[in-house]
Amino acid sequence: MKRRAPAPAGRFLPGIAVFVLSCLAFTGCAPKKGGDATAPIVVWVQMDPDEKARFEKNLEAYRVAHPGDSISVLTFDTENLRQQFQTQAAAGAGPDLLFGPSDQVGPLSLVKLLRPLETTLPAGAFDRFLPASLDTLDGHIWQVPDQLGNHLLLLYNKKLVPIPPATHDEFIAMGRRLTKNAGASDATYGFVMNTDESYWLAPYLGGFGGWVFDETGAPSLDTPAMVQALAFLKYLRDDAGIMPRGADYEISETLFKEGRAAMIVNGPWAIGGYRSAGIDLGAAPLPMLPNGRRPQPMVASKGYSISVNVSDAKLPRVVALVTYLTSSEAQLRDVARLGFFPSDAAAFADSTFRNDPVLVGSRAAFELGRRMPVVPEMRVVWDAMRTDLQNVMNGTKTPEEAAADMQAAAVSQIATLKE
Amino acid sequence: MIRAPRWYPYLLLVPAALVMVVVVFFPLLYNVWLSFRNMSLAHFLDHRFIGLEQYRRVFADPALYAMLARSLVWTTVNLFFHALFGVALALLLNGAVKGKAIFRALLILPWAMPQYISALTWRGMFNTEYGAINLMIKQWLHLPGIPWQTDPFWAFVAPIIVNIWLGFPFIMVVTLGGLSAIPVHLYEAADLDGATWWQKFRNVTWPQLTPVLAPALILGTVWTFNNLNVIWLVSRGGQPGDRTHILVTYLYKVAFSYSRYSFSAAFSVIVLLLLLVFLLFAMKRLAPAEAR
Numbered sequence: 207m208k209r210r211a212p213a214p215a216g217r218f219l220p221g222i223a224v225f226v227l228s229c230l231a232f233t234g235c236a237p238k239k240g241g242d243a244t245a246p247i248v249v250w251v252q253m254d255p256d257e258k259a260r261f262e263k264n265l266e267a268y269r270v271a272h273p274g275d276s277i278s279v280l281t282f283d284t285e286n287l288r289q290q291f292q293t294q295a296a297a298g299a300g301p302d303l304l305f306g307p308s309d310q311v312g313p314l315s316l317v318k319l320l321r322p323l324e325t326t327l328p329a330g331a332f333d334r335f336l337p338a339s340l341d342t343l344d345g346h347i348w349q350v351p352d353q354l355g356n357h358l359l360l361l362y363n364k365k366l367v368p369i370p371p372a373t374h375d376e377f378i379a380m381g382r383r384l385t386k387n388a389g390a391s392d393a394t395y396g397f398v399m400n401t402d403e404s405y406w407l408a409p410y411l412g413g414f415g416g417w418v419f420d421e422t423g424a425p426s427l428d429t430p431a432m433v434q435a436l437a438f439l440k441y442l443r444d445d446a447g448i449m450p451r452g453a454d455y456e457i458s459e460t461l462f463k464e465g466r467a468a469m470i471v472n473g474p475w476a477i478g479g480y481r482s483a484g485i486d487l488g489a490a491p492l493p494m495l496p497n498g499r500r501p502q503p504m505v506a507s508k509g510y511s512i513s514v515n516v517s518d519a520k521l522p523r524v525v526a527l528v529t530y531l532t533s534s535e536a537q538l539r540d541v542a543r544l545g546f547f548p549s550d551a552a553a554f555a556d557s558t559f560r561n562d563p564v565l566v567g568s569r570a571a572f573e574l575g576r577r578m579p580v581v582p583e584m585r586v587v588w589d590a591m592r593t594d595l596q597n598v599m600n601g602t603k604t605p606e607e608a609a610a611d612m613q614a615a616a617v618s619q620i621a622t623l624k625e
Numbered sequence: 626m627i628r629a630p631r632w633y634p635y636l637l638l639v640p641a642a643l644v645m646v647v648v649v650f651f652p653l654l655y656n657v658w659l660s661f662r663n664m665s666l667a668h669f670l671d672h673r674f675i676g677l678e679q680y681r682r683v684f685a686d687p688a689l690y691a692m693l694a695r696s697l698v699w700t701t702v703n704l705f706f707h708a709l710f711g712v713a714l715a716l717l718l719n720g721a722v723k724g725k726a727i728f729r730a731l732l733i734l735p736w737a738m739p740q741y742i743s744a745l746t747w748r749g750m751f752n753t754e755y756g757a758i759n760l761m762i763k764q765w766l767h768l769p770g771i772p773w774q775t776d777p778f779w780a781f782v783a784p785i786i787v788n789i790w791l792g793f794p795f796i797m798v799v800t801l802g803g804l805s806a807i808p809v810h811l812y813e814a815a816d817l818d819g820a821t822w823w824q825k826f827r828n829v830t831w832p833q834l835t836p837v838l839a840p841a842l843i844l845g846t847v848w849t850f851n852n853l854n855v856i857w858l859v860s861r862g863g864q865p866g867d868r869t870h871i872l873v874t875y876l877y878k879v880a881f882s883y884s885r886y887s888f889s890a891a892f893s894v895i896v897l898l899l900l901l902v903f904l905l906f907a908m909k910r911l912a913p914a915e916a917r
Contacts, residue, residue, distance in 0.1 A: 289881050296669065313884065317669035391760070402864070452753030452774070582666060589882065596865035600775035622885055624667045625682075 246276040251305040256478035311348035312582035322346035339549035351507035351549035359571035366468035370490040377493040381448025398458040399471035404591035410435035412502025428613035436605035477545025489567030505575035590616040660891035679891035696871040711796025736794035744858035777868035784859040803837030
């Protein structure tokens with residue numbers, strides 16, 4: 207019997223199949239408009255682990271109340287959250303909701319990728335929030351805050367520091383007494399702080415009487431206050447004999463959590479982690495400066511923004527979710543352990559914030575603070591400050607040179623933002 | 626025998642071509658298009674054509690020349706050590722070494738690890754106070770630690786060390802392949818002539834290796850010149866004080882921190898042209914060597 211030769215078309219089928227499949231593969235790349243009222247709500251967040259755990263609990267509670275409403279969550283770091291959102295939202299995709307620090311609304315509102323919330327949310331929706339937790343930019347509110355704070359404060363290990371230092375001299379004396387074998391692998395330190403980041407420089411700028419912008423909104427970095435702040439940080443790290451030289455954020459954290467550093471400058475976001483590490487924690491405003499004033503931390507909130515790409519059909523579900531996540535109930539969940547303040551006025555009045563000693567100390571620090579500007583220029587200023595702060599710390603510039611250079615860098619970079 | 630229709634080979638090429646169009650040609654053309662516009666934070670959705678203005682701004686930016694110089698140092702130093710260590714280790718491994726397979730596997734490891742994991746691990750090891758490297762320097766050599774992360778010079782040396790470590794296995798593997806292809810009779814003839822080790826290397830091994838090594842070094846140059854990960858991760862985005870940037874890391878920062886999309890598009894077109902000129906020049910020089 208003769209074997210039949212396969213039909214020509216059959217021989218070429220694999221090739222044709224590959225062609226068809228490869229064409230199909232590309233159809234999946236089209237951005238989803240999210241117009242479907244039943245499509246999952248996509249939330250992108252920048253959260254610390256403890257914050258995220260609280261968020262998951264709140265989400266769980268929301269799901270119980272809204273069965274069938276599907277929500278998907280992706281976590282990013284601060285920079286990637288903004289960058290990825292900017293890229294994807296411009297292409298008509300990206301998440302429906304975005305959770306992060308308040309200053310991200312500066313650039314994102316400028317590029318028109320967020321919905322103005324005072325018209326998106328029902329009238330009066332913002333009445334229940336503390337005024338200090340809301341920012342307006344170009345006359346609009348761009349973010350619903352779920353917390354208030356983000357201020358730097360002094361956190362201390364009560365086993366080593368029963369009472370926080372009241373004056374600058376006391377602070378230095380205490381720091382020196384608690385610093386032993388500096389530089390060795392078994393060293394202990396009186397004090398640690400991140401001296402690489404501009405956010406840590408800001409309170410000292412304020413404490414010496416300066417501020418990042420002048421009344422016209424132009425950067426004001428080349429000031430005697432900035433010179434003093436830079437010189438003070440350099441003195442603290444190199445000459446005061448109270449802290450390690452190579453301590454960045456992570457190493458400061460580790461030293462403090464291991465009980466090898468007695469005092470640390472950090473924000474409320476770190477409180478939960480220190481408690482979990484078994485530190486007997488105390489909180490107070492940042493130690494007094496030689497001029498008799500306290501450093502002035504920047505105060506900010508974190509919260510939810512709504513993408514311009516959310517369709518009108520989907521909007522009610524997104525608004526319902528944001529409303530729950532920023533409700534008094536959701537804000538009070540685990541709040542004492544987390545250590546930041548609610549933005550909801552009723553929640554803020556809760557007795558927890560008058561009874562928990564760490565929160566009381568944190569509140570005292572918070573009340574010395576000043577609201578961080580959310581204008582897009584702020585990130586340029588942060589960057590200019592960081593660069594020359596590091597140049598002072600590594601000895602390549604004097605504080606005077608650094609202050610002049612950071613001002614020049616900020617001014618020229620702000621000009622490029624507008625070009 | 627059944628002959629395939631004329632169009633059939635083209636059909637088979639379509640999937641690959643389609644992928645190339647979508648992931649290579651389109652972004653490239655889009656980038657060039659963007660470089661003639663003014664897309665930035667202020668003109669994010671309403672950008673317009675502004676001709677060569679962005680190119681003028683790039684050339685007027687003093688950063689360009691500093692970064693270019695640093696890129697050249699970065700590429701040259703890396704390539705030199707990649708070639709030196711790669712060829713030397715390949716020659717050693719090609720001889721009669723005990724446990725050759727184990728050494729070979731160990732030496733390829735840096736290449737096999739995901740780059741960012743290596744880079745982040747190295748960054749930890751370079752910490753001034755607590756990093757393994759300074760601990761060893763202090764404990765065993767009794768020298769003061771090196772300020773790997775705070776001094777601009779050392780902060781640039783650190784990523785170079787990491788990249789040398791990451792890059793030599795590639796040259797080593799290519800060289801090993803090249804060595805195994807050299808006919809044994811050439812060495813036998815050299816032995817008969819009484820050639821020394823150096824004479825054999827100089828007159829047999831090296832000329833036979835160049836056709837294999839040259840394309841690898843050209844590829845290595847382009848990869849190194851455009852290597853964003855290592856510098857970005859080891860120096861935490863150009864720290865301290867933006868003094869460790871090379872062209873591509875600076876470009877990345879300008880594009881994604883400051884959202885100066887069109888400016889950085891023009892910048893990257895210039896980087897592309899630089900590399901293109903280098904490639905054309907290098908390939909022209911090497912073409913006769915390959916044809917031999």
